[in-house]
Amino acid sequence: MTGPVIVGTDGSRAAAAAVEWAAGDAARRGLPLRVVHAVDRLPYEIARYPIPVEDQLDRAGRRILEEAEQAVRETHPAVRVTPALIEGDPSRVLRQEAANAAEIVIGSRGHGGFAGMLLGSVGMHVAGQVDVPVVVVRPGVSAPHGLVVVGVDGSAEADAALTYAYEQARLRECRLLALYAWQLPVHSFAPEIAYDLDEVRTAQEDYVADALRTHRERNPGVPAETRAVCAHPVTALVEAGEKADLLVVGSRGRGAVGAAVLGSVSRAVLHHAHCPVAVVRVPRPSAEDV
Ligand SMILES: Nc1ncnc2c1ncn2[C@@H]1O[C@H](COP(=O)(O)OP(=O)(O)OP(=O)(O)O)[C@@H](O)[C@H]1O
Ligand SMILES: [Mg+2]
Known part of the structure; x- marks a missing residue:
């Protein structure tokens, strides 16, 4: 059985391009689309961090997923889309998702990194490390070349x-x-x-x-x-x-x-x-x- 197309999003511009690519591919293949946002609490898990950030992180994550779902419904209404908010390091979460997927789609960059960086850590740690194809998408659409x-x-x-x-x-x-x-x-x-x-x-x-x-x-x-x-x-x-x-x-x-x-x-x-x-x-x- 073929699993869904999985797309990872952190709400960035490259991730939005990945969502668009993944929705188009899911539509062509007649597969469902699972939009995944990994909530990484590790940076906040230090004893002296002043405020509990759990709720804020979850809320922000849900908003990112809602925006992605909305974009898919507008551009590819026939695609069955489900959101998934999962706790953990994004690369690890997406590698685990691969076990039950047709392919993994991610953006070339995210919200992190530094100016001029061409490939984020998720691309580095997921591409080539899972059994299913990993598609890395850059922001900025160009006309189809066929x-x-x-x-x-x-x-x-x-x-x-x-x-x-x-x-x-x-x-x-x-x-x-x-x-x-x-x-x-x-x-x-x-x-x-x-x-x-x-x-x-x-x-x-x-x-x-x-x-x-x-x-x-x-x-x-x-x-x-x-x-x-x-x-x-x-x-x-x-x-x-x-x-x-x-x-x-x-x-x-x-x-x-x-x-x-x-x-x-x-x-x-x-x-x-x-x-x-x-x-x-x-x-x-x-x-x-x-
Ligand atoms: N928390 C997350 N949940 C799901 N997918 C994510 C998450 N973070 C990143 N991704 C996916 O990985 C892509 C690349 O982001 P990545 O985090 O690798 O780059 P970056 O943020 O620019 O740099 P850094 O490696 O410093 O985080 C994003 O476009 C998105 O598709
Ligand atoms: Mg990042």
């Missing part, structure tokens, strides 16, 4: 990202672009190694076309294009994202190091992309499965 971009690198996570990207392209009735950015890392150190660049390019293009084959067969209605570019993946993906409605990446790629939950490309894309970014992870086997 394109979903997905980064591929041959890893299992990239394959999971392709599945999600195809589903999104199908639901949005738009095109899909699968992008593979490759580089020749040794060239500048060993210029005597001769490459036939055309040959390398053709091999890379074949590779990305191969990665797409089964997905194409499963989604004949989605127009898909593959592109292999000789560039850094972050540059290539962020640039492609400028003309996309959604950028999809795996949580980590082939170059994953040790226990890193979020690869360097996904992390940088979350910071720098202008459009919404979905981070997709391959579900890890649970303790019971092992």
